[in-house]
Amino acid sequence: MPAESYERLITLLKRAHTLGTVAGLLGWDEQVNLPPDSADQRADQSALLAELQHASASAPEIGTLLTELEGRERGAGPAITPFFSEQSVVIREARKDYDRVVKLPAEFVAEKARLSSAAYHAWAAAKAKSDFSAFAPFLEKHLELAKQEAAYLGWGDRPYDYAIDKHDPGMTAAKITALFTELKTGLVPLVRAIAASPVKARTDIFHGFPVAEQHAFLREVTERLGFNYRRGRIDVSLHPFCEGAGADIRMTTRFDVDNPLDSLFSSIHETGHGLYEQGLPLAAQGTPLGQNAGMGVHESQSRLWENQVSRSRAFWAFFEPQFRAKFPTQLAAVSSEELYLAVNEVAPTLIRVDSDEVHYNLHVILRFEIERRLFSGELEVRDLPAAWNALSQELLGLTPAADKQGVLQDVHWSGGAFGYFPSYCLGNMMAAQLWFKVREVYPDLDADFAGGDFSRLLGWLRTNIHEQGRRYETGELVRRVTGEELTPKYLLRYLQERYAPLYLK
Numbered sequence: 001m002p003a004e005s006y007e008r009l010i011t012l013l014k015r016a017h018t019l020g021t022v023a024g025l026l027g028w029d030e031q032v033n034l035p036p037d038s039a040d041q042r043a044d045q046s047a048l049l050a051e052l053q054h055a056s057a058s059a060p061e062i063g064t065l066l067t068e069l070e071g072r073e074r075g076a077g078p079a080i081t082p083f084f085s086e087q088s089v090v091i092r093e094a095r096k097d098y099d100r101v102v103k104l105p106a107e108f109v110a111e112k113a114r115l116s117s118a119a120y121h122a123w124a125a126a127k128a129k130s131d132f133s134a135f136a137p138f139l140e141k142h143l144e145l146a147k148q149e150a151a152y153l154g155w156g157d158r159p160y161d162y163a164i165d166k167h168d169p170g171m172t173a174a175k176i177t178a179l180f181t182e183l184k185t186g187l188v189p190l191v192r193a194i195a196a197s198p199v200k201a202r203t204d205i206f207h208g209f210p211v212a213e214q215h216a217f218l219r220e221v222t223e224r225l226g227f228n229y230r231r232g233r234i235d236v237s238l239h240p241f242c243e244g245a246g247a248d249i250r251m252t253t254r255f256d257v258d259n260p261l262d263s264l265f266s267s268i269h270e271t272g273h274g275l276y277e278q279g280l281p282l283a284a285q286g287t288p289l290g291q292n293a294g295m296g297v298h299e300s301q302s303r304l305w306e307n308q309v310s311r312s313r314a315f316w317a318f319f320e321p322q323f324r325a326k327f328p329t330q331l332a333a334v335s336s337e338e339l340y341l342a343v344n345e346v347a348p349t350l351i352r353v354d355s356d357e358v359h360y361n362l363h364v365i366l367r368f369e370i371e372r373r374l375f376s377g378e379l380e381v382r383d384l385p386a387a388w389n390a391l392s393q394e395l396l397g398l399t400p401a402a403d404k405q406g407v408l409q410d411v412h413w414s415g416g417a418f419g420y421f422p423s424y425c426l427g428n429m430m431a432a433q434l435w436f437k438v439r440e441v442y443p444d445l446d447a448d449f450a451g452g453d454f455s456r457l458l459g460w461l462r463t464n465i466h467e468q469g470r471r472y473e474t475g476e477l478v479r480r481v482t483g484e485e486l487t488p489k490y491l492l493r494y495l496q497e498r499y500a501p502l503y504l505k
Contacts, residue, residue: 005072006087009065013094014286016057021245023049023113028243028250030120032235043117050113051106058102066095086289093288093470103152112145116415123414124238130402132385135414140381142416143374160375163419167295168426170473173372176422179429180365183488190495191358194346197503201345205334209260209327217260217326218253218267221319225305226458227271228278239411240266240353242273242302246285249274260327261343262354268310272302275458279466289469295420296474297465299427300434307357307428308435308494309457311344314449344502348396350405358495361428362395367410367421375418430478432491434465437482 119138126135147159155162232249243250251270255263284290346356352363373379388407393399400406478486
């Protein structure tokens with residue numbers, strides 16, 4: 001395998017990746033800094049960058065180099081086998097990416113980027129007015145383009161499987177249905193038992209937490225967890241998110257003076273994403289070895305730090321004194337046990353991002369069912385609010401009074417991100433499975449956390465998840481790290497062990 005051909009391939013892959021990072025920064029800026037009347041220009045900018053990136057990623061030279069390298073590797077021995085070598089991983093995954101991108105016309109890619117920009121602003125305005133009808137045409141167009149994209153790629157008979165595979169390679173609607181059914185069967189009894197419990201957490205004990213102090217505290221927490229602020233930052237947006245790769249990670253959060261835990265846990269969640277991106281091999285950035293394994297794996301990192309770590313007693317043993325020092329007046333009448341129960345409040349809510357981790361998976365199951373019906377044609381976009389409200393009542397026992405509390409609450413559809421929602425629940429399952437595995441390796445992690453040391457956990461994740469890049473698909477990665485297939489049993493076990501002692505005494 002001539003080194004010069006492989007190095008040329010890497011150069012071209014990194015060039016396309018760099019254009020993608022510029023587009024990502026434009027998207028971040030659009031949600032953080034963009035003046036309200038500048039949306040039209042940003043849509044044109046996004047469309048142009050999407051065209052440039054598409055042209056770079058679909059350059060015929062990449063295809064020629066891949067064909068040459070594949071042929072030479074086969075000629076030197078057996079055909080390329082999965083997980084054989086670093087070069088084989090790069091060639092294998094680059095081939096997948098190239099075959100996908102060359103089948104998408106440039107004008108289609110630009111149209112989708114322009115729509116995503118316009119749809120974001122339409123969604124934000126529609127949510128503010130709780131008017132789904134104003135957003136519906138944009139969503140209908142996104143759904144049309146999603147099905148068209150699946151057809152371009154040869155998935156015309158399974159468009160939703162294509163949407164899922166884009167985010168979580170190797171996963172399908174059928175596999176997810178089986179996992180979610182098992183999870184729901186085990187989860188519902190716990191939800192009902194906690195609902196019947198006389199123990200209730202109180203969040204009305206929080207009032208008047210200044211934003212500046214909240215920001216300072218979450219900065220201290222996320223830095224202690226391991227986020228490198230010399231290669232990243234955190235700002236404010238309507239919906240918290242994490243953007244960027246490698247050396248430049250942009251996170252956002254939001255603040256409520258009467259709910260300091262919201263900004264804190266939103267920030268820790270996005271920090272989990274940021275830690276994953278910062279842990280990918282920087283020298284391999286732009287190649288499959290420097291890219292994440294999929295959104296389910298990504299969510300496993302954010303949810304593990306947000307929940308298993310940051311809702312633990314050991315975590316608060318270290319951070320509670322600092323939290324009280326920042327807000328002595330606000331917390332003066334709040335006992336340690338009241339604070340810890342508030343951190344682990346379990347109560348149904350209409351809003352997914354406000355949901356506790358016991359109910360959270362029901363929110364994801366709701367969205368998965370909605371998307372599955374949309375793609376099958378069983379559900380029309382115009383009927384979404386009614387279908388959403390019915391499922392919300394069935395799964396959560398709550399019916400939204402307005403669209404902003406229901407079908408308009410999430411930003412994802414404005415970007416055409418169908419198939420993404422299942423990743424949250426898959427990530428929860430992975431997080432729990434990884435959690436029990438790492439505690440076999442380091443059974444005394446609680447002592448680390450109580451001392452403010454999170455380095456052993458981060459190091460284990462770096463070695464077993466981050467540094468693997470896209471070497472393995474989701475299912476294979478889970479098997480290799482934990483020794484088992486992905487299963488909801490560890491999530492159910494974790495939720496039982498965390499919440500039964502609090503609510504089912």
